[in-house]
Amino acid sequence: MLFRTFQQIPGVGPFREKELWSQGIKTWDDFPAAGTGAPALSRKADELAREVLGKSREALERRDLRALAQLIPSREHWRMYPDFAQDALFFDIETDGKQDNAPTVVSLFDSEGLHVFIKGRNMDALPEAMAAKRLWVSFNGTCFDAPVLRDYFGESRFPVPEAHVDLRFVTKRLRMSGGLKEIEDNLGVGRPPHLKGVNGWDAVLLWRAYLARGDVEALRFLVEYNLYDAFQLRTLMDVAYNRGADELNQDVPRLPVFDRGEVLYDVSKIILELGPTERDMQTLARVRSQDRDLRDG
CATH class of the missing domain: 3.30.420.10 (Ribonuclease H-like superfamily/Ribonuclease H)
Known part of the structure; x- marks a missing residue:
């Protein structure tokens, strides 16, 4: 679930996250790279999203739970449990x-x-x-x-x-x-x-x-x-x-x-x-x- 979480992106809440999933953007890897196809959110928002998702990926690779917890809304912290059980x-x-x-x-x-x-x-x-x-x-x-x-x-x-x-x-x-x-x-x-x-x-x-x-x-x-x-x-x-x-x-x-x-x-x-x-x-x-x-x- 953690790798499928997008609510750390400014402006993305539960409903916008579901919209991303419905567009086929299921995981962080699916988020469109710069200059490829139509924007997932908007051109400006996509640029910020890629930055935030990059920080999320780096934090997970470092197993930096504190950094992830600061990025992801507290109501969604349950999603981190399997990775840090x-x-x-x-x-x-x-x-x-x-x-x-x-x-x-x-x-x-x-x-x-x-x-x-x-x-x-x-x-x-x-x-x-x-x-x-x-x-x-x-x-x-x-x-x-x-x-x-x-x-x-x-x-x-x-x-x-x-x-x-x-x-x-x-x-x-x-x-x-x-x-x-x-x-x-x-x-x-x-x-x-x-x-x-x-x-x-x-x-x-x-x-x-x-x-x-x-x-x-x-x-x-x-x-x-x-x-x-x-x-x-x-x-x-x-x-x-x-x-x-x-x-x-x-x-x-x-x-x-x-x-x-x-x-x-x-x-x-x-x-x-x-x-x-x-x-x-x-x-x-x-x-x-x-x-x-x-x-x-």
Whole structure:
């Protein structure tokens, strides 16, 4: 799809792009060279178009995602995904539900697998982990997740991706209605029974239960919930790309849709490895002491 994109040309939007395709100008290679035949847009516009397409081609050859993202309108950044899938980072966050919305659990999924960052454990390592990937994929992450993380870590420390595909807006354009979980259910990739109906406020309560009582089971449940929010985005990205290509009636290879079965073992492994920290044990000791006082009273 990227090689068939013309909306980086000034004055070319979705409808003009379709007109170019209908004229047989399917790819950048098809755009008429100077002095050959009738202009595709106009003589002046064609000259500018060739310049912009040349920059696009050079950026793709260099694998310069930032340059491509600056050329191509953000609403069409989903088209870049197949060419940069190895650089993709799928992520989601949970917060403490307070006014400042501090992140509590953040899950990442990339070509190396799953990664979890927890406040009070390893959250400080998150910016470096996210900076390692150039293409971010989220659901409402441009409006919520990324701003929350930027406020928490500070502008100077939190990275800026070379491109960020927000699937909330991509799926809306494709008429895939609802939030992330509703879309998952409609695609037949819903969550296991114990996670059905769990929402963002439940995530806040689970975190507070963990903080108040050192309840590691609450933390494990929260982490599992957040991990699904992250790796399910890979499936949704694949489906959305294929549907976008279908909508545009483009003869490009469709992506194999990610099978989450590949990571479910890793999810279980991460959850089981979440043991109590020294602070958790101190909390448990305090609660148990209070419980004994209550029984003695």
